[in-house]
Amino acid sequence: MIRVVPILFGALFTLATAWSLGMLLLRRVVPSLDAWEGRLLGLIAGSACLSEVMFALCAAKLLYSGALFALGVASIGYAIYSGAFRPHGKPFEPLAPLWRWVFIAVFAAFTWYGFFNALAPEHSSDGMSYHLSQVLIYQRAHGFPRITTDIYASLSEGIEMLYLFAFEFGKHSAAALVHYAFLIALVFLVLAYGRRMGRPAVGVAAALFTYTCPLMLRDATTAYIDVAVPAVLFALFYLLQVWDETVDPKMRSQWLVPIGILAGFGYAVKYTAFLAVPYALGFVAWKLWRAHKPLVRPVLVVALLAAVMILPWMLKNWIEVANPLSPFANRIFPNPYVHVSFEDGYRRYFSTGGLSSRWQIPLEVTLKGGQLGGFLGPLFLLTPLALLSLRFRQGRQLLLAALVLGCTYFGNILTRFLLPAVPFISLALALAIANLPWLLLALVAANAIACWPAMYGFYSTPGSWQLYEVPIKAALRRQSEDAYLSEDPDYKIVRMIGGLVPPNDRIFAIGQGGKSYLPREVLIGYQGALNEVMQDILWTALFQDYQPLSSLKFDFPAREFRKLRVVLKGNQPDQQWSMAEVRIFDGSTELPRDPGWRLRAQPNPWDVQLAFDNSPVTRWRSWQPASAGMYVEVDFPRPQRVSSVAVESSHDSVNAKIALEGMGTDGQWSTVSDHPKISAHPIRVSLRMAAIAELKARGIQYLVIHPEDPGANDFFRYPAAWGLSLVGQESGAHLYRIQ
Amino acid sequence: MEGFGGFASTTTGGLSDNVFLIRFSGLLCCLLCLVACESLPESYPPPEQRPPITSPGPDAMMASMAGPDADSYIVKDIYGPFGNAPWRWSKREPTVKVLVVSNENLNFSTDFAIWDDGFKSTGPLEISFFVNGKLLDKVRYTTPGGKHFEKPVPSGWLALNTEATVALSVDKLYTSPRDKAQFGVILARMGLKP
Numbered sequence: 001m002i003r004v005v006p007i008l009f010g011a012l013f014t015l016a017t018a019w020s021l022g023m024l025l026l027r028r029v030v031p032s033l034d035a036w037e038g039r040l041l042g043l044i045a046g047s048a049c050l051s052e053v054m055f056a057l058c059a060a061k062l063l064y065s066g067a068l069f070a071l072g073v074a075s076i077g078y079a080i081y082s083g084a085f086r087p088h089g090k091p092f093e094p095l096a097p098l099w100r101w102v103f104i105a106v107f108a109a110f111t112w113y114g115f116f117n118a119l120a121p122e123h124s125s126d127g128m129s130y131h132l133s134q135v136l137i138y139q140r141a142h143g144f145p146r147i148t149t150d151i152y153a154s155l156s157e158g159i160e161m162l163y164l165f166a167f168e169f170g171k172h173s174a175a176a177l178v179h180y181a182f183l184i185a186l187v188f189l190v191l192a193y194g195r196r197m198g199r200p201a202v203g204v205a206a207a208l209f210t211y212t213c214p215l216m217l218r219d220a221t222t223a224y225i226d227v228a229v230p231a232v233l234f235a236l237f238y239l240l241q242v243w244d245e246t247v248d249p250k251m252r253s254q255w256l257v258p259i260g261i262l263a264g265f266g267y268a269v270k271y272t273a274f275l276a277v278p279y280a281l282g283f284v285a286w287k288l289w290r291a292h293k294p295l296v297r298p299v300l301v302v303a304l305l306a307a308v309m310i311l312p313w314m315l316k317n318w319i320e321v322a323n324p325l326s327p328f329a330n331r332i333f334p335n336p337y338v339h340v341s342f343e344d345g346y347r348r349y350f351s352t353g354g355l356s357s358r359w360q361i362p363l364e365v366t367l368k369g370g371q372l373g374g375f376l377g378p379l380f381l382l383t384p385l386a387l388l389s390l391r392f393r394q395g396r397q398l399l400l401a402a403l404v405l406g407c408t409y410f411g412n413i414l415t416r417f418l419l420p421a422v423p424f425i426s427l428a429l430a431l432a433i434a435n436l437p438w439l440l441l442a443l444v445a446a447n448a449i450a451c452w453p454a455m456y457g458f459y460s461t462p463g464s465w466q467l468y469e470v471p472i473k474a475a476l477r478r479q480s481e482d483a484y485l486s487e488d489p490d491y492k493i494v495r496m497i498g499g500l501v502p503p504n505d506r507i508f509a510i511g512q513g514g515k516s517y518l519p520r521e522v523l524i525g526y527q528g529a530l531n532e533v534m535q536d537i538l539w540t541a542l543f544q545d546y547q548p549l550s551s552l553k554f555d556f557p558a559r560e561f562r563k564l565r566v567v568l569k570g571n572q573p574d575q576q577w578s579m580a581e582v583r584i585f586d587g588s589t590e591l592p593r594d595p596g597w598r599l600r601a602q603p604n605p606w607d608v609q610l611a612f613d614n615s616p617v618t619r620w621r622s623w624q625p626a627s628a629g630m631y632v633e634v635d636f637p638r639p640q641r642v643s644s645v646a647v648e649s650s651h652d653s654v655n656a657k658i659a660l661e662g663m664g665t666d667g668q669w670s671t672v673s674d675h676p677k678i679s680a681h682p683i684r685v686s687l688r689m690a691a692i693a694e695l696k697a698r699g700i701q702y703l704v705i706h707p708e709d710p711g712a713n714d715f716f717r718y719p720a721a722w723g724l725s726l727v728g729q730e731s732g733a734h735l736y737r738i739q
Numbered sequence: 740m741e742g743f744g745g746f747a748s749t750t751t752g753g754l755s756d757n758v759f760l761i762r763f764s765g766l767l768c769c770l771l772c773l774v775a776c777e778s779l780p781e782s783y784p785p786p787e788q789r790p791p792i793t794s795p796g797p798d799a800m801m802a803s804m805a806g807p808d809a810d811s812y813i814v815k816d817i818y819g820p821f822g823n824a825p826w827r828w829s830k831r832e833p834t835v836k837v838l839v840v841s842n843e844n845l846n847f848s849t850d851f852a853i854w855d856d857g858f859k860s861t862g863p864l865e866i867s868f869f870v871n872g873k874l875l876d877k878v879r880y881t882t883p884g885g886k887h888f889e890k891p892v893p894s895g896w897l898a899l900n901t902e903a904t905v906a907l908s909v910d911k912l913y914t915s916p917r918d919k920a921q922f923g924v925i926l927a928r929m930g931l932k933p
Contacts, residue, residue, distance in 0.1 A: 593785035600782045615789040686840035718838045
């Protein structure tokens with residue numbers, strides 16, 4: 001039991017610090033609110049402030065527990081001293097007894113599930129593999145180390161900054177509890193909004209619709225961030241509605257500060273919430289324009305404050321990975337750290353989610369949840385009924401917000417990406433039948449029953465992401481964390497790796513979860529350009545399709561060139577272009593690669609050396625669909641006599657479209673040949689050792705292979721042929737040391 | 740239905756109270772924009788040249804009965820280790836599998852022995868040598884003691900990066916009078932050699 005204390009302290013101290021900052025920020029506007037809505041909005045706005053402070057501490061490498069403790073104590077102390085917590089404003093009318101008890105009963109029942117799951121040792125997939133693994137890295141480095149080999153380190157991490165604060169004191173579960181607190185805050189904000197509308201029953205019903213939503217509850221009990229997104233967006237919506245209704249012009253101006261901060265915080269929490277900015281700006285501008293009031297200054301204030309929340313993340317990426325929007329927009333901001341092909345594949349995958357038709361989405365996201373990572377519950381099949389709320393002004397506002405803030409959904413159709421719309425839809429649905437209180441009550445009861453975890457099995461796909469049990473023993477640490485987490489193979493594997501790999505050694509894996517429990521550097525195959533190159537090297541040794549088994553030779557009468565270019569003359573959208581080696585000959589003699597040569601490529605100039613390193617396991621690749629105009633170029637320091645150029649490449653059909661261009665001594669480019677002679681380029685020895693040597697040259701000392709990895713059996717059966725020594729095995733995964 | 744107007748403000752104070760925050764925000768944005776990003780070179784010199792990939796060492800495709808991983812090579816007809824001895828008894832058709840990591844000029848190679856006492860019982864032995872089930876050669880041994888066999892394998896018999904089975908077949912076995920166990924030869928190593 002005593003082990004729960006630091007966890008609870010970490011979470012509560014984080015929330016108290018955020019709340020204090022928020023109440024200080026809102027202290028001038030709080031008097032216009034009910035005490036509870038002031039506190040809730042204060043918590044969300046304060047979270048944004050604390051997140052920003054944490055960013056600054058990380059950037060300055062000042063992340064020490066002493067500094068965080070002092071920050072928390074100072075924030076809480078000053079808020080108390082300045083009276084920021086003192087209740088102001090006119091309280092809401094009390095809830096009717098029936099609705100009060102309905103709320104208490106359902107809320108308490110689902111909290112029984114939610115709280116103990118959040119308190120239990122954190123073992124969610126993404127929580128372990130990246131949300132908290134980044135937190136662990138920052139904590140160990142006392143700030144932001146430069147990370148160029150993990151796309152997840154480039155996503156905005158506004159909520160992870162709060163997790164970092166909590167993690168410093170209470171580790172993984174404290175972070176999960178902070179996330180759970182966002183759900184609690186969201187539920188009470190929805191309730192408060194109903195009461196503010198003068199429809200407390202609508203508030204109660206919508207709050208319970210939101211809270212009992214199976215995916216909402218499941219997600220909130222982990223160190224994911226998807227529930228924090230709707231909490232922030234709903235708080236922003238709330239602030240905008242309050243601003244719209246505020247009459248006092250000075251007070252209206254004051255509201256713009258938290259509105260701007262929360263609009264920007266949306267982006268800082270998750271890229272897909274960037275729409276909070278245009279939504280807030282559009283809302284403010286539209287309302288002021290309609291009222292014939294000056295709009296430039298208020299809009300600028302919101303935009304500026306939003307920028308303060310957004311720009312740090314963009315600049316961090318710009319500085320670290322040369323792309324402010326990394327891991328996206330790599331065509332606009334070409335960089336050596338994320339391949340365009342990764343981005344294309346990522347978008348393609350998540351826009352279909354593996355479904356054969358988008359008509360499967362409604363049932364998948366409401367009832368089944370097997371393919372799209374969870375379900376919202378049967379209630380949301382009634383979403384079309386929410387249109388009936390359009391007859392109310394609030395209904396129109398709610399549905400507009402749901403539409404705008406949820407419109408990025410089709411970019412990633414996992415159910416989690418619908419969560420931002422859930423509170424708005426919940427309110428709109430309840431509002432639609434607000435005039436039939438008995439029906440509303442029946443719907444609340446039916447929904448609570450249908451969403452009770454024991455009922456999931458009647459409609460959801462077995463194994464879909466959901467709550468299954470109340471792990472009280474594990475939550476209270478009467479069962480050890482290690483014993484509880486050992487039910488997860490990923491945890492057991494990283495525990496094995498952590499026990500066998502020295503602290504400063506680097507590990508490569510095609511895939512590996514659970515990194516938040518592994519204080520080692522693990523490079524995952526798809527998570528960065530360097531990683532993908534290393535994966536490509538391994539697969540070149542394994543698969544013939546990757547090997548340079550073709551030689552394309554351009555023969556021509558010898559003459560002098562200043563530059564030579566192998567150019568692609570046609571498009572091949574389904575293939576990438578690659579070349580393992582470019583060899584240049586004068587007669588039958590290959591020209592040695594002169595240190596004075598300058599090599600260029602377009603695209604992916606950063607890997608051009610791989611086509612000139614004399615290694616058959618490395619290659620320059622376009623890492624994007626082959627298109628006309630791509631080239632690899634050699635710039636000679638002085639005119640160079642050349643009679644042939646050979647390109648060693650895989651059997652890709654795109655090679656039928658290549659040509660050789662040269663710049664003569666006159667400085668003019670011309671096509672030298674566009675008919676290479678294609679011949680076989682047999683490889684007579686295993687490339688395994690060479691591939692492992694390339695990984696070693698890139699600083700890798702260990703390799704983890706899972707049974708499901710491509711070519712895994714080859715590693716398992718012939719470690720000696722790879723130059724690997726098996727040092728550990730766990731749950732099917734093999735850990736090898738490179739000899 | 741009560742509107743938001745019912746909660747109109749009662750305090751004073753306007754945007755000017757936050758003017759410091761707003762000015763600070765503007766300054767911060769400007770400062771952040773001045774931070775330089777990494778400049779990336781446009782061209783590169785040729786890198787360090789990798790040595791040509793050569794055939795692996797002479798023992799890369801040899802299954803040694805002395806090695807700790809000997810069992811991973813064995814397909815059939817080879818007994819377990821005999822104490823710490825660097826060899827193992829075979830039965831009639833000892834077979835091992837090896838990964839072909841080079842297919843340039845490979846030889847079938849094996850070191851084995853014919854036991855003196857067994858030879859007294861069996862007399863001369865005729866041993867056939869197989870690669871991937873194809874008969875490579877057949878040799879008649881008329882004396883006991885250590886033997887070495889090595890013969891080039893036709894290149895078409897082997898494919899790079901695939902497993903090859905390498906076997907020998909003994910025509911007569913020695914039968915132990917005590918437990919009727921049957922023995923072929925004493926095998927030290929067998930496989931392919933460049």
